[in-house]
Amino acid sequence: MEDLPELEPIDQECDAYFAFDPPSGDNHSCPLEECLTAGDLPPGGVRENYYFHCVRQDGKLIGFLAYYLGYPAKDAAYLSVLYIAQAYRRQGIGAKVLAAVTQMLLAARMREIQLHVSLRNVTALRFWVRQGFDRIMDVECHGNLLPGAFAGIELMKEIS
DSSP states (O other), X not given: OTTHHHHHHHHHHHHXXXXXSOOOXXXXXXXXXXXXXXXXXXXXXXXXXXXXXXEEETTEEEEEEEEEETOSSTTEEEEEEEEEOGGGOSSSHHHHHHHHHHHHHHHTTOOEEEEEEETTXXXXXXXXXXXXXXXXXXXXXXXXTOTTOOEEEEEXXXXX
């Protein structure tokens, strides 16, 4: 909670960035303070399996990530968000953060990572595929990407 004042501007940038996708019950994202206190939990989830980390560079908070252990399978982790502030993108930071998180997940005996990404977010789709998220688990689409329609894809990466 002590990071909340520093996190809020990045969270607002994140909300603005994702404004291209309409809200949907399929793409739940909890408010920042709720994520920090209660966690962004899957159905039947428990707070103890939810992790939220700040991303810092030279002491400055530049992003955040959150994941849940044991969902959708016992040996899977669900990455609910990885957001790096616009000013710090295209420097390899996201890939380094993901590599570090992958090592933590391996230590926690996870064997795969899953995530959701909007089909409208081509930059993120490219990033995740380059990071090895090459298995499609599900595709959700409420209207062929028409304005006002939600569309997303669940991707998975096996880790070892």
